[in-house]
Amino acid sequence: MKRRFFIFLILPVMIFSIILCSCSSKNQNSVDSVGTTDSRSADSSVKLAFVVYDNGYQENEMRESFISAMRLLGYDEIRLKVDVLNAFRDEKKLGECVNSLKSSDHDLIIAISDRAAQAVSSAKLDKPCVFMAATDPVGDSLVTNPDKPDKNMTGTVMDTSSTKTISLIRIFTPDVKKVGVLIYEGNATAKKNAELFEKESKSEGLTPKIYTVKDLSAAEGEFKKLIAENDAAFIPADSQLDSVMSTLVKAAQEQKKYIYSSGVSAVNSGALASYCSSVEKLSQNAAAMADRIIKGAKVSEIPVDFSVEGNFYLSSKTYASLGIGVPEIDGLIVV
Numbered sequence: 577m578k579r580r581f582f583i584f585l586i587l588p589v590m591i592f593s594i595i596l597c598s599c600s601s602k603n604q605n606s607v608d609s610v611g612t613t614d615s616r617s618a619d620s621s622v623k624l625a626f627v628v629y630d631n632g633y634q635e636n637e638m639r640e641s642f643i644s645a646m647r648l649l650g651y652d653e654i655r656l657k658v659d660v661l662n663a664f665r666d667e668k669k670l671g672e673c674v675n676s677l678k679s680s681d682h683d684l685i686i687a688i689s690d691r692a693a694q695a696v697s698s699a700k701l702d703k704p705c706v707f708m709a710a711t712d713p714v715g716d717s718l719v720t721n722p723d724k725p726d727k728n729m730t731g732t733v734m735d736t737s738s739t740k741t742i743s744l745i746r747i748f749t750p751d752v753k754k755v756g757v758l759i760y761e762g763n764a765t766a767k768k769n770a771e772l773f774e775k776e777s778k779s780e781g782l783t784p785k786i787y788t789v790k791d792l793s794a795a796e797g798e799f800k801k802l803i804a805e806n807d808a809a810f811i812p813a814d815s816q817l818d819s820v821m822s823t824l825v826k827a828a829q830e831q832k833k834y835i836y837s838s839g840v841s842a843v844n845s846g847a848l849a850s851y852c853s854s855v856e857k858l859s860q861n862a863a864a865m866a867d868r869i870i871k872g873a874k875v876s877e878i879p880v881d882f883s884v885e886g887n888f889y890l891s892s893k894t895y896a897s898l899g900i901g902v903p904e905i906d907g908l909i910v911v
Contacts, residue, residue, distance in 0.1 A: 622870055623657045625682040627673060629691035630665045630815035634841035634855060638688050638708050641856045645863035663692075665816060667762075674699045684866055687731070689815060690765045693718055697729060704875045707731030708862045709855070711765050711813070713880050722880035730865060730878045732858040735886035736813060736838035738773040740851040742780050744888060747903055748849060748895075749808060749834050756802035756809050757786045758795075758824075760816040769812040769838065784810075792820055799824045803833045813839030813852065821845035829897060843889045843911055848898070853884040 628635050639660070646656055659682070663670035674695045677685060685705040687693040693707035697718050710718060711734050719725045745752055757773055759766040774784045787802045789795045795817065802809055809828060811817055817824070818841050825846035828835050835847040843850050861881050868878055888908045895902060902910070 621655050621657055622651065622684065623682045624659070624684050624686060624866075625677060625680065626658065626660045627670075627677075627685060627687045627692040627696055628660060628662045629670055629689060629695070630819065631662050632815055632818050632841055633844055634709075634813075634818070634839060635688050635815070637855050638859050639686075641859035642686060642708065642863050642866075645860045646866065649863060649867050651867075665819065670695050674701070677701055677703065684869060686862070686866065687729075689813075690716060691763075691815065693729070693731070697727060701728070703728070704869050705729045705731075706862050706865050706869070709734040709853070709858050710880075711736055712768060715768065716765060719880055722882070724876050725878065725880060726876065728875050730875050730880050732862045732865075732881045732884060733853075734813070734858065735851075735853045735882075735884060736769060737851060737886060738769065738776045738838075740886060740888070741773065741810065741836055741838060742777050742782065744849050744851055745782070745808060745810075745834075745836055746780070747905065748890075748900055752782070752807040752834065754783045754785070754806040754808075756806035757784055758799055758802055758809055758811045758817065759786065759788055760792075760795075760814050761788050761790045763814050763816065766812040766814045766817075770810075773810060773812070789817070792816060795820050796823050796827060800827050803828055803831050806833075808834040808836065811835060811837045811842060811847070813837065813842075818842060818845070821847065825894075829894075832898065834898070840889050840911070843891045846891055846894050848894050848900075849888065849890045851886045851888055853886050857884045 626639055661673035663673055682703060685696060685703050687696045687705055687707040689709050690711055693710050694716050696705050707718060707729060708731055710731055713719050713722060713733060718729050719727055757770045759770045770786050774786060777784045787798055789798050821842050822845050837847045837850040838852050840850055840852055865878050888905055890908060890910050892910045
């Protein structure tokens with residue numbers, strides 16, 4: 577009888593103790609979650625969104641290189657959750673992609689190239705953003721002060737020096753005098769690069785002329801006009817024109833003319849040569865920035881990275897078809 581009485585007495589105490597321990601465990605988890613808001617623990621997951629205007633060769637390479645760099649920093653498939661918001665060269669869709677991030681649970685945004693970064697900047701999102709391969713972060717209103725980014729954005733900058741591109745033209749095709757510059761009407765950055773090339777090439781004795789494509793369906797016709805009136809073409813990096821580059825290359829080769837660009841993707845499509853930063857290095861540096869932000873650094877504490885100098889790229893297939901000799905240039909990369 578006494579034994580049964582003891583069991584009835586101690587049972588409620590044991591049940592209460594179990595409930596108390598359970599609540600304590602839940603509260604501890606809640607505190608840990610709050611504690612990782614500014615500085616994440618080594619095993620916490622990160623949700624990242626890529627914003628891409630065009631799913632071209634260069635954009636794909638940057639995205640894959642960035643993810644590879646993050647893997648080396650310890651973000652495996654479990655720790656790093658990735659979404660890709662691709663606008664497929666559609667301005668309306670790009671706006672929809674960016675606006676969807678306002679209510680999303682992503683921790684960080686990675687904007688690939690100028691157009692995506694500009695869209696993120698215009699949306700004024702409250703999530704930190706790292707842009708990759710911007711060409712004019714101040715002129716495109718991504719930052720006011722590159723040393724102390726003030727718009728919750730920082731990132732890496734592509735070196736697309738017009739002076740170096742002009743040097744390429746002089747070295748590989750010294751007989752070229754007239755250069756047609758092709759740009760897409762809606763690309764403000766390409767327009768600025770074209771105007772800078774126009775100014776600098778005149779001082780180097782070249783005769784430049786800018787041609788504007790208003791619709792991609794008319795790109796081939798406008799380019800054939802350009803190539804007939806000039807000795808060579810220069811096409812600033814532009815995801816719109818990159819999408820039809822193989823067609824432009826074919827038109828140039830039919831006339832035995834040359835295409836220069838400020839994007840490596842154009843060279844992979846058959847343009848003769850380009851001068852631009854290494855996509856892999858830009859991505860690696862952007863990943864290092866992302867890692868700092870994830871670990872608690874403020875975006876304003878991470879200066880925009882202008883350190884990735886450009887390389888000279890040359891298409892082996894194109895120079896062989898045109899019968900051009902390859903001069904010795906330090907850092908030349910033949911693809």
